[in-house]
Amino acid sequence: MVRVAIVGSTGYGGVELIRLLQAHPQVEITSVISSSSAGAPIAEGFPHLTEIRTDALDGVDVGLMKSKADVVFLATPAGVAAKLAPQLLDAGLKVIDLSGDFRLRSAAEYETWYKHAPADEAYLSKAVFGLAEVFGDRVRGVDFISNPGCYPTATLLGLVPAVKAGWIDPATIIIDAKSGVSGAGRGLSQTVHYAEANENLSAYKVNRHQHIPEIEQTLSDVAGRPVVTTFTTHLVPMTRGIMSTMYASIVGGPGARSEADFIGLYKEFYAGRKFVRVRPQGKLPATKEVWGSNYCDIGFAVDSRTGRVTIVSVIDNLVKGAAGQAIQNLNLMMGWDEATGLQFIPAYP
Amino acid sequence: MVRVAIVGSTGYGGVELIRLLQAHPQVEITSVISSSSAGAPIAEGFPHLTEIRTDALDGVDVGLMKSKADVVFLATPAGVAAKLAPQLLDAGLKVIDLSGDFRLRSAAEYETWYKHAPADEAYLSKAVFGLAEVFGDRVRGVDFISNPGCYPTATLLGLVPAVKAGWIDPATIIIDAKSGVSGAGRGLSQTVHYAEANENLSAYKVNRHQHIPEIEQTLSDVAGRPVVTTFTTHLVPMTRGIMSTMYASIVGGPGARSEADFIGLYKEFYAGRKFVRVRPQGKLPATKEVWGSNYCDIGFAVDSRTGRVTIVSVIDNLVKGAAGQAIQNLNLMMGWDEATGLQFIPAYP
Amino acid sequence: MVRVAIVGSTGYGGVELIRLLQAHPQVEITSVISSSSAGAPIAEGFPHLTEIRTDALDGVDVGLMKSKADVVFLATPAGVAAKLAPQLLDAGLKVIDLSGDFRLRSAAEYETWYKHAPADEAYLSKAVFGLAEVFGDRVRGVDFISNPGCYPTATLLGLVPAVKAGWIDPATIIIDAKSGVSGAGRGLSQTVHYAEANENLSAYKVNRHQHIPEIEQTLSDVAGRPVVTTFTTHLVPMTRGIMSTMYASIVGGPGARSEADFIGLYKEFYAGRKFVRVRPQGKLPATKEVWGSNYCDIGFAVDSRTGRVTIVSVIDNLVKGAAGQAIQNLNLMMGWDEATGLQFIPAYP
Amino acid sequence: MVRVAIVGSTGYGGVELIRLLQAHPQVEITSVISSSSAGAPIAEGFPHLTEIRTDALDGVDVGLMKSKADVVFLATPAGVAAKLAPQLLDAGLKVIDLSGDFRLRSAAEYETWYKHAPADEAYLSKAVFGLAEVFGDRVRGVDFISNPGCYPTATLLGLVPAVKAGWIDPATIIIDAKSGVSGAGRGLSQTVHYAEANENLSAYKVNRHQHIPEIEQTLSDVAGRPVVTTFTTHLVPMTRGIMSTMYASIVGGPGARSEADFIGLYKEFYAGRKFVRVRPQGKLPATKEVWGSNYCDIGFAVDSRTGRVTIVSVIDNLVKGAAGQAIQNLNLMMGWDEATGLQFIPAYP
Structure with missing residues (x-):
């Protein structure tokens, strides 16, 4: 089992990652992380997780992530991943970033549109844009994927x-x-x-x-x-x-x-x-x-x-536009079939 | 008071005409008409009208409309007004048609897009397209207005x-x-x-x-x-x-x-x-x-x-896109201020 | 025309009062008041009022209300009216309070359920509970009405x-x-x-x-x-x-x-x-x-x-449960027909 | 793999059974059945199944069900199962009925409330009411379960x-x-x-x-x-x-x-x-x-x-109130863990 940590577990992207990863046959969620609610049981803010996820939220701590996880999903607001992803990569973790911080190759363009300081260019150039059906070959086996926007x-x-x-x-x-x-x-x-x-x-x-x-x-x-x-x-x-x-x-x-x-x-x-x-x-x-x-x-x-x-x-928008595509990218990153854990039928009606 | 009849009173356009005309200071609704539910009290199908409109629905009868009304609103499906409007006009009634039957000058175009037989060209050419803010001058004082689509x-x-x-x-x-x-x-x-x-x-x-x-x-x-x-x-x-x-x-x-x-x-x-x-x-x-x-x-x-x-x-879509604009056209037809009875504030939230 | 002021014009109760009073034949809204947004045009926060209400929001100022209005509607959060209503009454204004501050005769009960300090008992006893269809006779002609909750x-x-x-x-x-x-x-x-x-x-x-x-x-x-x-x-x-x-x-x-x-x-x-x-x-x-x-x-x-x-x-809840019933109470307070300005048809669908 | 057939596959209960059974590790859906749309690809009426279920709908045919399935789910309107379930049971199939036809022990009560002719009492008495958390022991291993209403x-x-x-x-x-x-x-x-x-x-x-x-x-x-x-x-x-x-x-x-x-x-x-x-x-x-x-x-x-x-x-209502509970009952019927194939997290938000 691959151990994963989710930063930003109290946002909609994070909680959707929990929903989908919980059903993934080759993954174990070992740390759910929130900067704002560390220490609280995750089911407190999200009662739908009652008796399913009984763990408390971890704080944002690179050392802890290193000890608990192989792969980290960043479901954070823009600006946070820019600083965090490099530390995680340097610590030897694999990273899938769902924020927009590593999607644009040009730091100047990022600054123009996001009105934030861009990430370090050395790491910008390492991120692979994970639009799997278009760039599938590039995504396979890499350590750092930038998940496309919705x-x-x-x-x-x-x-x-x-x-x-x-x-x-x-x-x-x-x-x-x-x-x-x-x-x-x-x-x-x-x-x-x-x-x-x-x-x-x-x-x-x-x-x-x-x-x-x-x-x-x-x-x-x-x-x-x-x-x-x-x-x-x-x-x-x-x-x-x-x-x-x-x-x-x-x-x-x-x-x-x-x-x-x-x-x-x-x-x-x-x-x-x-x-x-x-x-x-x-x-x-x-x-x-x-x-x-x-x-x-x-x-x-x-x-x-x-x-x-x-x-x-x-x-x-929360699945193919965020958490689902991120897991598809995890699958490709790990060399698995891209559909692993994702082949469920849409809920209709 | 101008007496009006509404054909198609059991559709959403018709029932919205009732809502708005009921508040119009210079109009009295004298006949609510439905081909399918004639005889039934209108409040039976629309309980929101309980104790407000206690009248029964009239059938589609040109003579009856002539005796009861000065102006007829047609809020009927496409194809119905094409036949009915000429009879009403010939009977000396003023007509405002909310269906699409008289909006296109070209009968051939109508047939292509509506897949129905078009109205008689003699009447097509009489209808004035009631987009008041664009064609306001043409609308004033006429007897037959084709109300624009939503x-x-x-x-x-x-x-x-x-x-x-x-x-x-x-x-x-x-x-x-x-x-x-x-x-x-x-x-x-x-x-x-x-x-x-x-x-x-x-x-x-x-x-x-x-x-x-x-x-x-x-x-x-x-x-x-x-x-x-x-x-x-x-x-x-x-x-x-x-x-x-x-x-x-x-x-x-x-x-x-x-x-x-x-x-x-x-x-x-x-x-x-x-x-x-x-x-x-x-x-x-x-x-x-x-x-x-x-x-x-x-x-x-x-x-x-x-x-x-x-x-x-x-x-x-039901007001400016249908009933409200039709009443605005009535106002212009009658030589009143176009805003008469229509100056209410949007319901927010 | 009776001149009215509305305190709390940027809440849903207040903005619904504006919608309904604007259509009232015997009332003129002379002051829209907000403690938080004083000075701003009301249409800025509520664009549906564009070109309908072009006035700027007044601050909460008893003297100003006295100069501009005959009747004041209080559509404020619980706790605010308790302090404001007495000042307005003392200034000779008529008051209709939509908050809960004057609905309970017992100050102790108020404190138990609202967890606020109650209003002064002298004023509590002056307020008439405006459930018109039940207590209609008591409401007629009074100066201070407490509008029932939704x-x-x-x-x-x-x-x-x-x-x-x-x-x-x-x-x-x-x-x-x-x-x-x-x-x-x-x-x-x-x-x-x-x-x-x-x-x-x-x-x-x-x-x-x-x-x-x-x-x-x-x-x-x-x-x-x-x-x-x-x-x-x-x-x-x-x-x-x-x-x-x-x-x-x-x-x-x-x-x-x-x-x-x-x-x-x-x-x-x-x-x-x-x-x-x-x-x-x-x-x-x-x-x-x-x-x-x-x-x-x-x-x-x-x-x-x-x-x-x-x-x-x-x-x-916003009409009969708040603004509409308050206007019904205004009508009774002023000795008008209770339905004045309120006889519009429900919007359906 | 247990082979299942679903009668009433074009209703919401039926299509939810397809969604959930498709993810069940020990089940294969071998026949999707509809009396009204037999012959048509199921994805035609339910495009969310495109490329997931490419089979055409079967008609209601006991012999065909016998040849294709071990268990039949009946997601039919009330009155249909009353006649069909006995035939299926007689043919040696296991049956889980989601309609109300076998929930009441008293045929007279059924007739009073459902206004239909009741099922044959011999079969009524065979049906086990599948409220698993209350009657779990009775449900295990039986051949005919009546699934509770929502x-x-x-x-x-x-x-x-x-x-x-x-x-x-x-x-x-x-x-x-x-x-x-x-x-x-x-x-x-x-x-x-x-x-x-x-x-x-x-x-x-x-x-x-x-x-x-x-x-x-x-x-x-x-x-x-x-x-x-x-x-x-x-x-x-x-x-x-x-x-x-x-x-x-x-x-x-x-x-x-x-x-x-x-x-x-x-x-x-x-x-x-x-x-x-x-x-x-x-x-x-x-x-x-x-x-x-x-x-x-x-x-x-x-x-x-x-x-x-x-x-x-x-x-x-469509899961625990219908399809999910029916699958829980299948699990108990087959002697599996009652949660098999059902342990997914609620979709939130």
Whole structure:
């Protein structure tokens, strides 16, 4: 059994890691860690864990992690992992970081979008961006993985095959993304106060979301030239789920590529990957159809009138967009089948 | 007092007309009409009307309407008004049609998108498209108004000033629209079954929605040349509310127009109109901020990186998107202030 | 026009007072007051008021209120009104208090349940408990009204006629109450964080809720002897609405009173009162059927097997449970029809 | 591997059986069966099963079931199992029935409450009522289990220990139950239409619910004399979850039993059973804390003023209230650990 520690166990990402890792056949959770609640039983703040996790929360202590764990998951706010990950790596631990601190190769870009001091460049360059279905080969066997953000996961899995194939014009990409409220985390704010968020739909951080450079970095890599996108995020009155609705002009104009063509392209691109499901022609995925699971489902609509393709991609933001993908990355890191411990069915309805 | 009859009183549009007209100082509802439930007290199917409306539903009878009413609101499914409106007009009644049957000038276009036989062209040409803030002068004093659809209302109010001013390139317009579930009406279906629609977000009728030609007809009028758009609709787990998130390239490229420019343009365009509220710089409207009211709120984000503007427009689909706008049209039809009976505050939270 | 000031305008009770008073034909809101946000435009924190209320928030200043208003509504947290109301009354203002500070006649009881210092007994004895349908005659023309709590309103309107008539045994009363989340106010807390409250149902403050003595005080008055009840409150994933499901043994046992009997008793008790609607036999009210309105709807089920009656009473907690009832009390205070400005239809769906 | 067939695979109970059985280490689903959709791929109606279950639905055919399965789960509407179960048993199959057809020992009682013809008494008497934590010993190794209803599961697990111990007076029991909307199944109706059920709370079938005799049958068994209860059901705007809030007078009056006493009694009663979690003093369970899991969580509040205890019991209606408990019963039927395949953590948030 591989021993894992989870830093940030009292956030939604951390508690979802506990849910999923508890069911993983080759892993033992040996330390649940919180800087704010150290010493308290974890079930106190999360009564759903009553009689399942009876351990008290550990504090953030590199020596303790070294003694208790082989792999550390960092489910901390941005800015924390930047300092902690290097210490853990230096101590010989493997690290999977779910924060955004190691996703951007450029420290300057990080500072621009995150408004924090970036991580040390020596460690930035060591982190492998764990978008397994796109960069799977790079992820296998490494010691330090930066887990992609929730929006970038849904968006990039929906765009990369078409951009890589040169089927859509990257300069025309517009991304209209929508997220359930859990994406905002467990911290209190007016925006996610129940009476304000319920029966409400709002747009936020238009063209200013810190996930934009992460999306553009990968699209630029894949396109072989700089890609700049329009990116809008919306808050939807539901707990879990992200939908990314993406628009782009088809190279060659109306008629150049059909829905069947796109489906074929994507099925081939994702052949052998269990967690991307390409939907049949005429069908678009809904967020509930991946609720609680590690799937990313993708569908297409080609408009012969405008020559544009509309790509719809959905994930559960806390699973494929966070904890589930992190475990998928653990599996690859350890050389296991990437689906180990993750092959459960979405909870429907 | 003007006497009004409401055909389709057992649908959500009809029952919202009752709610709003009941509070109108110059109107008396003299007949609530339903083809399916004639004879039953209306409060039986809608207990919220207990002791408020004690009348029984009338059947669909032109003679009866003629004897009881001056103005008839048609809140019927598409296809019904096409046949009924001409009879009512011929009987000398004024008509406000909330269905889509008289919104498209072209009968052929109607048939293509609605898959129904269109209305008689003689009557099609008589109907005035009641988008008051855009075509207000045309609406005043007429006898037959076709009330705009919910999506077109939010979308056109958000796009028309910029298209008319030539500030955005119509060929680049992409509309990502989202609606609460009441937009699907009171008819039962799997899609709007609670357990399926709750905690779920789905896209539907991508590029196939019957509101597309209505949007394009007006944009083409305003632009002075044919406009074709990309239009996606989503179902959001809330009862009321539409948000239209619209994207377009700014003519002149990055830097040509600022958010302040757009705000100024729209404030001028809508000067004197009470129901369009242009939000200040840096603020985008949320659907809850217009819940239950006749307002359409609009905000802007200009992206200097891509040279695109993102326009966010919200309405309550049952009020500004249906019953409220219909009453606004009644007001104009009768020569009253357009806000008569409609100046209530959104219900928040 | 009567000039009114609203203290606590940035809470949900205060902002609902604004919504309803704005539509009142005999009232002008001359001062919106907040201790925490004085100086800021009210529409800044509540964008739904954009272009409707352009005034800035006043601070809490008795002299200013005296100069601007005839009547002051106190929509403040418990503990604030206890100090403020006496000053306002001494200054010659009329006061309607929506907090709980003046609902209990016994200062000792207040301290036990509210854990605050009680108001001065001289003023406690001046406050008239404004449950209009029960104590209407006492309310007319007074200067100082204590507006009932949300749970007590739904509960007492559902119980008083039966207790007064001696039809149910007060010792057997069990009240299972459920509230939408707005009842918890606008203050942030984990319990009403969207991701925690959505898709969740919880019980809280069982037998410890501060509304218990308020319910028991009135039931004891009506019964003519001390009544003690079992009272449970639940948090339901919706914004507005309270349902009180009440159980009691029928005096005389099974067969002594039928549903028709109860309906008759209540219809007679509430004859001439517009805001209590007694439902017909076999029908029970749902919270949505009073959403946004000042109605309290009541239904009955008599069980011949157990000899118990189940009474279901629903209100909108922010209207009949707070702002609406306060305005009803204003109407009575001023000698107007109690329904003035309040006769709007519930928003359905 | 034990081979199982699921009849009623297109209902919510059936599809939840698929979700859970797919993860069971000792079971293989060999036939998914639907009378209405035979021949269609199951993923067509349930796209969340895409690429997970690629089989087509079988028709209802006893011979086919005999050839493909060892155990048959019946997740059919009431009335269907009454006829089908005997045939399956006669064919030598083991049967777990999730409908109510075999829960009542008395055929006459069944007819009274279900308004259907009852099952053959010979088979009624063979069925073992599978409330494992109460009747665990009877369930082990049998061939025919009747799975308890959702409301009875939450209610009985909350009441049986106290009734059995003689701590509460059965004649005083009042049950106020609340359910999420999925409990109403996948069939369409106005009541569970999204726009009607959202932001709404309603009571239904007061004292007429068909789960009442099931609750009373077991309570009477345990009490050793006939028990009659008051039972109300409510529809709560959430997809999953049942809360049963139960009231009873404590034998011996105020002071006779403390919360700690009840906790101790229940912990002892449920010692060794993994799926009932008794909450510590001062804590009451919320439905979200068992969402998606097989747990039943129970908490207590003792009121020294009235001498009553309030017991709060929560389950996921589709898991512990249906599919999960059925699998727990399969485990006991097969002689396995009752928790096999069911030890997953609730999905929170």
